[in-house]
Amino acid sequence: MYCSFSLAALGQAQRAAPDFFVTQYAGSIGFVSGGLGYNIFKSKGMVSIHFGTVPKNLGGPLSIFTAKLFYNFWEVELSKRMTFRPVDVGLMVSYHTGDDFKSNVPDLFTSKNYYWWYTSMRWHLATETSLSVHLSPNRFFKKFTTYIELNSNDLYILSYITNASSLNLTRLIRAGLGARFNF
Amino acid sequence: MKMRCWKGILYLLILLTPGCNDVFEFSPNQTFDGDSPVGINARNIEQLHNRPVDDTITIAFIGDSQRFYDEAIRFVDKVNTLGSVDFVLLAGDITDFGLLEEFEQINGIFSKLDAPYVGVIGNHDVQARGEETFERTFGALNFSFVYDSIKFIVHNTNGREYPAGQVPDLQWLADQFTDDPAVKNFVAVSHVPPFDRDFDKTLEPAYTQLLHDKNTLISLHGHIHRFKDGYPYNDGMRYMTSHSFDKRAFVLMKISNGIVTYSIIDY
Numbered sequence: 001m002y003c004s005f006s007l008a009a010l011g012q013a014q015r016a017a018p019d020f021f022v023t024q025y026a027g028s029i030g031f032v033s034g035g036l037g038y039n040i041f042k043s044k045g046m047v048s049i050h051f052g053t054v055p056k057n058l059g060g061p062l063s064i065f066t067a068k069l070f071y072n073f074w075e076v077e078l079s080k081r082m083t084f085r086p087v088d089v090g091l092m093v094s095y096h097t098g099d100d101f102k103s104n105v106p107d108l109f110t111s112k113n114y115y116w117w118y119t120s121m122r123w124h125l126a127t128e129t130s131l132s133v134h135l136s137p138n139r140f141f142k143k144f145t146t147y148i149e150l151n152s153n154d155l156y157i158l159s160y161i162t163n164a165s166s167l168n169l170t171r172l173i174r175a176g177l178g179a180r181f182n183f
Numbered sequence: 184m185k186m187r188c189w190k191g192i193l194y195l196l197i198l199l200t201p202g203c204n205d206v207f208e209f210s211p212n213q214t215f216d217g218d219s220p221v222g223i224n225a226r227n228i229e230q231l232h233n234r235p236v237d238d239t240i241t242i243a244f245i246g247d248s249q250r251f252y253d254e255a256i257r258f259v260d261k262v263n264t265l266g267s268v269d270f271v272l273l274a275g276d277i278t279d280f281g282l283l284e285e286f287e288q289i290n291g292i293f294s295k296l297d298a299p300y301v302g303v304i305g306n307h308d309v310q311a312r313g314e315e316t317f318e319r320t321f322g323a324l325n326f327s328f329v330y331d332s333i334k335f336i337v338h339n340t341n342g343r344e345y346p347a348g349q350v351p352d353l354q355w356l357a358d359q360f361t362d363d364p365a366v367k368n369f370v371a372v373s374h375v376p377p378f379d380r381d382f383d384k385t386l387e388p389a390y391t392q393l394l395h396d397k398n399t400l401i402s403l404h405g406h407i408h409r410f411k412d413g414y415p416y417n418d419g420m421r422y423m424t425s426h427s428f429d430k431r432a433f434v435l436m437k438i439s440n441g442i443v444t445y446s447i448i449d450y
Contacts, residue, residue: 026207052210059213059283062312096212100312114343115282119311122211153211156278159288163252167288174208 020143020182022048027149027176029066029094030122031058037068039182046070046088066094070128081134092124092151117155126151130180143182150175196395211282214316219283220290224322224337227299228330231270234299236331239439241267243298243448246274246374246405247427248289249307254428255292261450265435268298269330273376274405274425275305275341279323301328305374305405306341306381325352327359332367333400333438334359335410340373340390340404342383353389360397363392368400368441376404376422378415395420401443410434 018036025032030052037048048068054060062154070090101120130147152160152172160167205216209375243262248255262268273293278285286308293300301319305316318324324339337360340351351373360369371394377387394402401421408427415422421443425434436445 026209028208029209031209052208054213058209059215060210062210062212064223065209094210096210096311101212115307115310119281155211155282156284159250159252159279159285160251166252166256166292171284171288173206175206177207 017183020048020180022044022050022178022180024050024149024178025050025178027178028122028151028172028174029092029176030062030064030155031060031065032056033066035066035068044072061180063097064094065097066092068092068126075127078131083132083134085128085130085132088128088130090126090128090149092126094122094124094153096120096122123154124151125157141181141183143180145180145182146177147178147180149178185260185393211284212312213283214312215319219287220320223290223320224301227270227301227426228328230299231328231330234269236341236417239437240333242332242436242438243268243271243433244274244403244423244425244426244432244436244445245272245428247305247408248273249274249279249427250285251352251428252288252292255289257450258428258433259292259432260296261448262433263295263297265448266297269434271296271297271300272372272403273300273302274305274372274403275303276405276427277302277305277317278308278313281308281310281316283316283320286316290320301337301372303337303372303374303405304339304341306344309341309344319328325355329366330361332365334369335362335372336360336369337372337395340375340377340382342375342386343381345383347383347385350383351386351390353386353393356390357393368438369397370438371399371402373402373404375406376402376424378422379406379441381406391416400438400441412445419442 004164016048019039020037022035022037027033029050031054033050033052035048035050037046040047050066052064054062068090071086072085076084102117103120126149128147128149130145132143132145135141150173156172160172203216262271274414277289304317304324308317325336327336338351338356344348375382377391395418401423404424407424411424414420426432432447433450434445435448436443
C-alpha cells in the first residue's frame with residue numbers, strides 16, 4: 001500500500017513537473033534570464049515563469065520576474081526531427097523588484113494615484129520564431145529549441161500610437177535570443 | 184551544411200555586436216545601453232560658450248516634452264527658423280515615464296536644433312530609474328553655468344518624489360550665489376515652481392526667501408503646462424512658467440542689461 005502510495009505521488013510529481021527549462025539573452029526581461037514552463041493546449045501553447053537580472057555595469061542593477069504565455073498557430077516540419085515555427089504570438093508581463101518600482105499603492109493623503117501607470121509592471125506583446133530539434137525519447141532532453149523573440153511593451157506602444165507620424169515603428173521593437181530544453 | 188552553419192554563426196555575431204545593442208534590450212528600465220548619449224548638458228553648455236556673445240541673451244524657453252514627439256519636431260523646426268536663439272531651455276519632464284528610450288528619442292529630436300539646449304530634471308523624469316538615467320545622459324541634477332554675465336542656476340525641485348526637507352537642496356542653492364565679478368545677474372531654473380502643490384511645502388518659505396534675498400533676476404519653471412508670469416509672493420521676485428509641448432507655443436525670452444522681455448511664439 002505504501003508502495004502504491006509513493007508511485008501515485010511520483011506520478012503526481014511527474015505531471016506537476018515543468019515541461020521545459022528556458023534560458024534567454026536580452027528580450028527586455030534581463031541581460032540573462034532563466035525560466036521553467038509548461039506546454040498547454042496540446043502543446044500549441046506555452047506558459048512559463050522567468051527570472052532575469054541586469055548587472056550594474058550593463059545598466060542595472062535590476063531584477064525582473066516575467067510570466068509568458070505563447071500560442072502557436074503554424075508549424076512547419078522541415079524534416080523528421082526538425083520543426084520550424086515562423087511566428088508564435090505571445091503576451092508577457094514583467095515585474096521589476098526594488099524600491100524604485102512602484103505598483104502605485106494609493107497615497108495616504110490623496111485617494112487618487114498621481115501617476116497613472118505602474119513603474120514595476122510592464123505588459124508586452126511578443127512573437128517568437130523558433131527552430132526545434134526533436135531528440136531521442138531516451139534522452140534527458142527530448143527536444144531542443146532555439147528562438148528569437150521580438151517584443152514591445154505597453155508604454156512604447158502607447159508612445160508610438162500617439163505619435164505615429166514622428167516615431168519609427170522599428171524603434172518599438174526589442175529582441176531576445178533563447179534556448180529551450182524540453183524534458 | 185558546414186558552410187550554412189558558419190554563415191548562421193556569423194549572422195548571430197553581427198546581431199550581437201555593440202552597434203545592435205539597442206535592439207537587444209535588457210530592460211526598458213536600464214539606465215544606459217551601447218550607444219546612449221552621455222553628458223548632454225555639459226557638451227551643450229560648452230557649445231554655448233563657443234558661440235558669439237552680444238548684449239542680449241535670447242532663449243527659447245519651454246517645458247514638458249513628455250510624450251509629445253510630434254510637437255517636439257515642430258518646435259525644433261520653428262526654433263531653427265528664428266536664427267537669433269542663443270540656447271533652448273527645456274524646463275523638465277523631458278520624458279513621460281523616466282525610460283532610457285524616451286531620453287534618447289527626445290535627445291535625438293533636439294539634436295537637430297541649430298542652437299544648443301539644456302535639459303532640467305522633472306518629476307516624470309525621476310520615475311523608475313529615471314533619475315539615474317538623467318544623471319548619466321544629461322548630467323548632474325543641480326548645476327550652474329555662466330553665459331554672457333548671467334549665472335543660470337539649474338536645480339531639482341521635484342519634492343514630491345523625495346522625503347520632505349531634501350529637495351530642493353537649499354544649501355547647494357545658497358552656495359551658487361557667489362560674489363563673482365563676471366556675474367551680473369542670477370536666473371534660477373527648475374521644473375516645479377514653489378507655488379505649486381508638488382513643491383515641498385516645508386521648504387517653500389526658505390526657498391522663496393533665498394531667491395528674493397539674492398536678488399534673483401527671474402525664476403523659470405515648467406510643470407504646470409501653461410504660461411504664467413508674475414510676482415506670486417508680492418515680494419518683487421518674478422516667476423515665469425512656460426508651455427508644455429502640446430500647447431504648441433513657447434516663450435522667446437530676451438535678457439539685456441538685467442531686463443527680461445519676452446514674446447510668445449506659436450508653432
